[in-house]
Amino acid sequence: MSAPVREPSRADSPPAITGASVRPGDRNFRFLTTWSGILVLVILATIAAFLVWKSIPSLTTDSVNPLTYQAWAPDADPPAWGMSVLIFGTLWTSVIAMVIAVPIGIGAALFIAFYAPPRLATGLGFFVDLLAAVPSIIFGLWGLYNFMPQVVPFSEWLATYLGWIPIFSNEKELYTKSIMIAGMVLAIMILPTVSAISREVFLQVPKGHIEAALALGATRWEMVRMAVFPFSRPGMISAAMLGLGRALGETIAVALILSAVFEINWQITEPGGNSVAPNIALKWGEAGANGRSALIATGLILFFITLIVNMTARWMVNRRKDFSGAN
């Protein structure tokens, strides 16, 4: 499973003994596949290039600092817009999503890998993956009309009894459409990502380590803590980061649930907040040329943030792959 088949590559170079030339079919096919691979790199580079190019007009005409200003009027004269509110909201909802989804996702993965009876484990894995197939518009619809009413009492309770903690305080006495509810729905959406990747990593833990721990009299939890976690820590971190990548870019569900207010809002039980991707979806239709350019600029920032998060995560997974072969 871990060692991919790579041998036939050596047949690539034509055997020198016969001196045969490369067959045209071979050459063409190889050319085709290589360029299709290169196309992927080209697309990615083009995405970055076009987003940069098309966001320049709005960035140069902005009358205020586009990174720090806290209002959105790109089509006004002079244009004044900034994305600090959006970036803050994106990060804040994603952090809440991570706090909820990572423990539950890893717990579910542990259950599937080490606790559940084999037959149940397969079915369970399938169901968790199925959650990933639910479209985000449905998460938004359900989150707004079914999930939110159930969470509001909990928000009230948090604000009433834990209101002395600044992030839970709520002076508006309104509890719907809050950052917390958006974060919770995001958590549900990234759960399959976190869970599926941690599960993969857990299944790579050498059986010898697990059996040795159990044979020495470790309880199951001690086995997990001493044999599974040290081996799979980088994998778990990258699972969390890939989940983060998804949460950062999620658009429609957050756009439906969060009431769009253009201010930095730490209070997670109060309604209001904003985020990069939902802001694009909500403002796109009514935006003028400069407005769209400004929205593209925010999309560019989002693109780079997710790119960095995903690259770090992938780098960690790949590094793990390299030396897990030694076991």
Add this chain to the structure above:
Amino acid sequence: MGDATNDPRVPEGTVVLTASGAGGPGGPTAGTLDVDPDRLTGRRLPRYAAWVCLAVTVAVGVLVRITGITIIGLADWVVALAASFIGYTAWTLVVEGRRHAVDRLATTAIYAAAAAALVPLFWILITLVVKGFSVLSWDFLTSTMRNVNPRAEGGGVAHAIVGTLEQVAIAAVISVPVGILTAVYLVEYGRGRLAKAISFFVDVMTGIPSIVAGMFIYTFWILTLGFPTSGLAAGLALSILMVPVVIRATEEILKIVPNELREGALALGVPKYKVILRIVLPTAISGIITGVMLAVARVTGETAPLLLTTFLAQDMNGNPFSGNQASLPVFIWDQIQRGTTASLDRAWGGALVLIIIVMIFYAGARVLAAIYAPKKV
């Protein structure tokens, strides 16, 4: 995958583990047996302990409900559950000792996490069926929103279904060849830094936010090349999201095609491209089809890229190459925005249709995989 899950498991939980003489605080060692065989193991909780705790949870939950000291709505049950968690752990601590108490606590937490991961899926599916089913009718499936006041009753999703299927088909037509060829390159040809770079950036590309894909097609296809918004533009945006998924799925399958097949064919003098086209790809076809279907299911529900690349049409438009085109996700989005009872009903109906289409792709993936699975010799 199945094997690895089998082994570390101990059938009856920790009870059997200690019964084999392996652990327990007072675990007896050979020669020091001064008790009857019944005390061979450490002191254990009775087998019914978990059920007792479950019963206590339910009792506490019901009590809280009845007496009306409702704290936090549905979360009452969570509180009750947490209370019995702590009780269970404390009980274990007293009877079995600290290590087993920690183990119990972790086990319960992990079971709870698994349950918590499943709740949303079933909650969503049940809600969709309950709310969507009453809206669903032949009329709803076959009529469009033409001449229907979007806030009033009536109308249907026929135009949106057609739009979704066509846009997804366009995405598939573009991304399947590119995806499979790239996967072939990565597995059969790719060496060195180029292959490593492609492989890495394919992974990175799977994480592109869908709205960025839509934005790219808008800036590239519509703004720069000057094409109008259309179903085609939506399909292009979806293909950006679909390509990396197809590549990854195909690559995984090609890697597990047995090497002996390639070597055998090459040894018989078959050109390498024919080995790939006639031996490797046919062997892997079931897995590739599954991967493609899953990728299709994945992009079917995408909303954000469509919002930027085509405007919602209320009428049937069967031609994705000209004019705006509706699609199910955008239809649902639009109906939610209208905010009337009738439009919300339509949104739920549309959501049910959408999830049914996604599930058909999922089920189709499994069926086709079974049909094309390599025959066992």
